[in-house]
Amino acid sequence: MAGGVSTPALVIAVGEAGGLGQLAAGYLPPQTVEAQVRQVQASGVPFGVNVFVAETMDPAREAEAVERYRRRLQPLAEHLDAALPEPDWADTDHYREKLDLLARLAPPVVSFTFGCPDPVDIQRLRDAGSAVVVTVTSAAEAQAAAAAGADALCVQGFEAGGHRGTWDRRAVPESAGLLALLHETQKVCDLPLIGAGGVMTSAQAAGALEAGAVAIQAGSAFLLVDEAGTRPAHRRALTEPDRESVLTRAFSGRVGRGLANTWTATFPDAPPTFPVVDQLTKPLRARAGALEDPEHLNLWAGTGWREARVGTAAEVVQRLDPALGRR
Ligand SMILES: Cc1cc2nc3c(=O)[nH]c(=O)nc-3n(C[C@H](O)[C@H](O)[C@H](O)COP(=O)(O)O)c2cc1C
Incomplete structure (x- = not known):
């Protein structure tokens, strides 16, 4: 994990x-x-x-969609007081x-x-x-x-x-x-x-x-x-029985299953450009983690999470x- x-x-x-x-x-x-x-x-x-x-990765094919997602993330970055990094397309x-x-x-x-x-x-x-x-x-x-x-x-x-x-x-x-x-x-x-x-x-x-x-x-x-x-905020969210698990690309560009929160509701989709989307969201998630804010973290969890x-x-x-x- x-x-x-x-x-x-x-x-x-x-x-x-x-x-x-x-x-x-x-x-x-x-x-x-x-x-x-x-x-x-x-x-x-x-x-x-x-x-x-x-x-x-081929930036010529995917940079435009990533840039659009980046612009959509900007208000959230400002809200969290975090900076959106420039994509590193050579990241392996x-x-x-x-x-x-x-x-x-x-x-x-x-x-x-x-x-x-x-x-x-x-x-x-x-x-x-x-x-x-x-x-x-x-x-x-x-x-x-x-x-x-x-x-x-x-x-x-x-x-x-x-x-x-x-x-x-x-x-x-x-x-x-x-x-x-x-x-x-x-x-x-x-x-x-x-x-x-x-x-x-x-x-x-x-x-x-x-x-x-x-x-x-x-x-x-x-x-x-x-x-x-x-993380503490992830642990806390896992003890809140009213949440649901959902599939989302919003945090990284790859499909993952996690608990629904404000982030997954606000960004129902993202370009399938892993790991570049992951790079973009990382500083935001790090800041949310430090603030113990479960609404802006990837709360990965499977369908059976209530049994944890x-x-x-x-x-x-x-x-x-x-x-x-x-x-
Ligand atoms: C927080 C978290 C991180 C994960 N990270 C990885 C990973 O780095 N590599 C991997 O192969 N699978 C990863 N998985 C998936 C697990 O290997 C496994 O397929 C999954 O947890 C099984 O479903 P379950 O969560 O319902 O037990 C991760 C799962 C969770 C919950």
């Missing part, structure tokens, strides 16, 4: 409880990723590192440096979202000793990820909190729920499937396993735990798999 929610402490706690936590490399400079990987490696738990697949989130780093550090798992790495890069990580997981949101992506050489797939359903991993950022992500998507995926590939989206309880985890997943991946279930880096519980990561792991607590 990029953006500060996943922390080394959370990954270590999940690993110690018998799960497999994942560090989020997204948005972080390689030096920080390296420091976090070394911290978790030192604890001895198994873990993964999640990377955003980068895409080359240090994709190649992160691949080099992970090939060197060889964590047990490297997972990807927002696309599929080249087969050569997948093989390089596998040669280094990592298992490679690719996030898919359709049967077609699953087939392509299998052909590229992935070891396993994270099958992410409509319920999922945070960004959808849909490879084509311009596409409207499929609306299939997790169980239907697991069913569709098994028809086209026989890789191990990790089910993600709306899994908050052991009954929901069992449902995904019955539908053919070998494991489940949970995000929202951990948003309120002590070890997570979830305050406590420790170990308690959540046990809630998802009571058998782990008895080992």
Whole structure:
């Protein structure tokens, strides 16, 4: 969970409880990723590192729509007393440096979202000793990820909190729920499937396993735990039962699921220009975070968010798999 929610402490706690936590490399400079990987490696738990697949951007095609969105954001920037930055069209989130780093550090798992790495890069990580997981949101992506050489797939359903991993950022992500998507995926590939989206309880985890997943991946279930880096305003909003979760491009240009707030209501759409839209909104969200203003933050959460519980990561792991607590 990029953006500060996943922390080394959370990954270590999940690993110690018998799960497999994942560090989020997204948005972080390689030096920080390296420091976090070394911290978790030192604890001895198994873990993964999640990377955003980068895409080359073409300002000639997209700058106009981004500029229009920028102008619409201007009053909000003034309201928050934050400056809108100039877009950096060359931003790859240090994709190649992160691949080099992970090939060197060889964590047990490297997972990807927002696309599929080249087969050569997948093989390089596998040669280094990592298992490679690719996030898919359709049967077609699953087939392509299998052909590229992935070891396993994270099958992410409509319920999922945070960004959808849909490879084509311009596409409207499929609306299939997790169980239907697991069913569709098994028809086209026989890789191990990790089910993600709306899994908050052991009954929901069992449902995904019955539908053919070998494991489940949970995000929202951990948003309120002590070890997570979830911002105070985000935590507070998650305890307000009257909210709804919605799909929106408003914060980053990519479709993500989060709690509805003033921002999602004011900006029902944004150009599908990730990460440039994300760059624009970042200082505004940072300011809203500092002001503890939940109305102008991306409050990522899946459909099951009302089931998120305050406590420790170990308690959540046990809630998802009571058998782990008895080992
Ligand atoms: C706050 C937050 C941040 C997320 N960041 C990432 C990310 O950096 N990379 C990724 O592959 N998935 C990310 N996800 C999606 C999760 O990997 C997972 O698919 C999702 O949380 C599953 O649905 P759930 O939230 O209903 O459990 C994020 C989810 C949340 C809630």
